[in-house]
Amino acid sequence: MQGGRFLYGFLCQLVYGELTNTISGLKWVRLFSLIGCVIFSIQIFTFLLKLNLKKIEAGIFSFLILALPSFSVFVFWSATFEVPIALILSFFSGYLLLKSFELNHINKAHYAIALILVIISLFLYQSATTVFLLPFVFSFAIKENHSLLKFKRIIFFIAFAFGLYFILFKLSLLWFQLEPLNRAHIDILKLPVKTILFYAREMRMLLYGSGILLAPVLAFIIGAISFLGFLFFKYKRRDEINKPILLIFFLLAVLPLSYSPNLISVDNFICSRTIAPAAIIILFYQFYFFRELSIKLKALKIISILIAFLFVALGFININTYQVETQNTEYKALKTVFERIDLTVTKKIIFIIPEHDYLQKLETYKLGYADEFGEISSSRPWAPEPMLKQILIEKANLDHSDKNLILNLEVEVYKENDMFTRTSDSEVINIIDIITAEYAK
Numbered sequence: 001m002q003g004g005r006f007l008y009g010f011l012c013q014l015v016y017g018e019l020t021n022t023i024s025g026l027k028w029v030r031l032f033s034l035i036g037c038v039i040f041s042i043q044i045f046t047f048l049l050k051l052n053l054k055k056i057e058a059g060i061f062s063f064l065i066l067a068l069p070s071f072s073v074f075v076f077w078s079a080t081f082e083v084p085i086a087l088i089l090s091f092f093s094g095y096l097l098l099k100s101f102e103l104n105h106i107n108k109a110h111y112a113i114a115l116i117l118v119i120i121s122l123f124l125y126q127s128a129t130t131v132f133l134l135p136f137v138f139s140f141a142i143k144e145n146h147s148l149l150k151f152k153r154i155i156f157f158i159a160f161a162f163g164l165y166f167i168l169f170k171l172s173l174l175w176f177q178l179e180p181l182n183r184a185h186i187d188i189l190k191l192p193v194k195t196i197l198f199y200a201r202e203m204r205m206l207l208y209g210s211g212i213l214l215a216p217v218l219a220f221i222i223g224a225i226s227f228l229g230f231l232f233f234k235y236k237r238r239d240e241i242n243k244p245i246l247l248i249f250f251l252l253a254v255l256p257l258s259y260s261p262n263l264i265s266v267d268n269f270i271c272s273r274t275i276a277p278a279a280i281i282i283l284f285y286q287f288y289f290f291r292e293l294s295i296k297l298k299a300l301k302i303i304s305i306l307i308a309f310l311f312v313a314l315g316f317i318n319i320n321t322y323q324v325e326t327q328n329t330e331y332k333a334l335k336t337v338f339e340r341i342d343l344t345v346t347k348k349i350i351f352i353i354p355e356h357d358y359l360q361k362l363e364t365y366k367l368g369y370a371d372e373f374g375e376i377s378s379s380r381p382w383a384p385e386p387m388l389k390q391i392l393i394e395k396a397n398l399d400h401s402d403k404n405l406i407l408n409l410e411v412e413v414y415k416e417n418d419m420f421t422r423t424s425d426s427e428v429i430n431i432i433d434i435i436t437a438e439y440a441k
Contacts, residue, residue: 036084067315070276093117094132322373
């Protein structure tokens with residue numbers, strides 16, 4: 001709630017408090033996320049058919065979205081189950097807005113519904129909300145039905161929706177008597193600089209796509225060529241396009257615009273989760289380039305399809321090797337250690353946790369850039385305590401032992417070189433040593 005997602009807070013209470021209370025039960029939460037992502041993909045597929053794309057073209061692009069690093073995180077992390085909901089609602093709001101803006105006068109009913117859906121999405125997951133821009137991007141890129149008036153209306157809608165959300169967020173903090181997190185603060189003054197830096201920092205990450213982990217050089221070359229090729233195709237058609245400079249400006253400006261919740265934040269954190277809308281836009285530009293290339297040169301159709309299969313395969317490896325396998329190994333190793341704790345004599349647990357990129361330093365994964373892949377969850381200071389207590393509580397339920405000993409257990413978390421005091425009733429669990437030993441097997 002302190003991060004501006006009070007609807008997500010309520011959903012967490014429902015999901016983790018009522019619907020599931022075991023670690024194994026999280027598989028149903030992940031299944032819900034997967035279904036939500038597939039529904040979002042189907043939304044895009046259906047919309048692209050309305051723009052007269054062939055079923056095979058719309059199907060390939062919609063499937064490629066699910067292979068993006070962002071969606072690997074959304075599906076695998078049970079804590080991101082709310083993101084697909086935000087994506088679905090926000091995309092539908094964009095569809096309503098596009099229909100409204102195509103009329104001579106704005107359809108007030110569509111506009112109001114779109115505004116409500118965007119506000120709901122912001123209270124679920126701010127970074128996912130800007131997917132309401134996707135219908136405009138797809139429509140402008142394919143039909144080239146852009147106009148300065150539509151662009152102005154988009155900017156006004158974003159400013160109005162974000163402003164209204166910020167007011168409601170501040171009111172919710174007063175109601176619940178909470179202080180906002182640091183990342184919930186905004187800094188408009190730095191927006192111009194952060195927008196320029198977007199094209200140097202975030203843009204580079206976006207061009208890698210699914211190849212960011214295993215084939216960064218190849219993926220960047222393919223990504224950069226296809227992105228620039230898309231812009232070149234549009235420029236080459238400048239004599240056939242109404243206001244071509246405006247179209248190219250929009251196609252470039254919409255990228256940081258889709259990342260605007262992060263650009264106006266004081267936080268500079270960047271990851272796959274927060275950059276999903278921009279990642280979909282870049283993927284569409286790249287897809288459009290290969291589609292046009294395949295139409296003009298039939299011999300390149302097979303190469304284009306092979307590249308699509310390559311990125312799907314990379315996405316599959318990303319989630320299975322660098323998320324599922326990593327955290328499954330971690331969970332089994334820590335569970336074995338946790339269940340050996342004698343709670344009759346141990347009153348305090350002292351954790352020594354690794355850095356988030358420890359597995360790379362251990363050379364288990366030799367990645368130049370890992371984003372949120374290849375990381376063990378217990379590297380986060382807030383993770384070891386709930387993980388420990390949940391595992392022990394589930395064991396207590398099986399053994400019919402006293403759960404109060406677990407709930408009253410004191411937990412302290414330290415980095416590797418931090419100083420701490422060890423007492424006779426405390427036990428030190430060095431996660432660094434446990435993980436190192438596990439991967440040495």
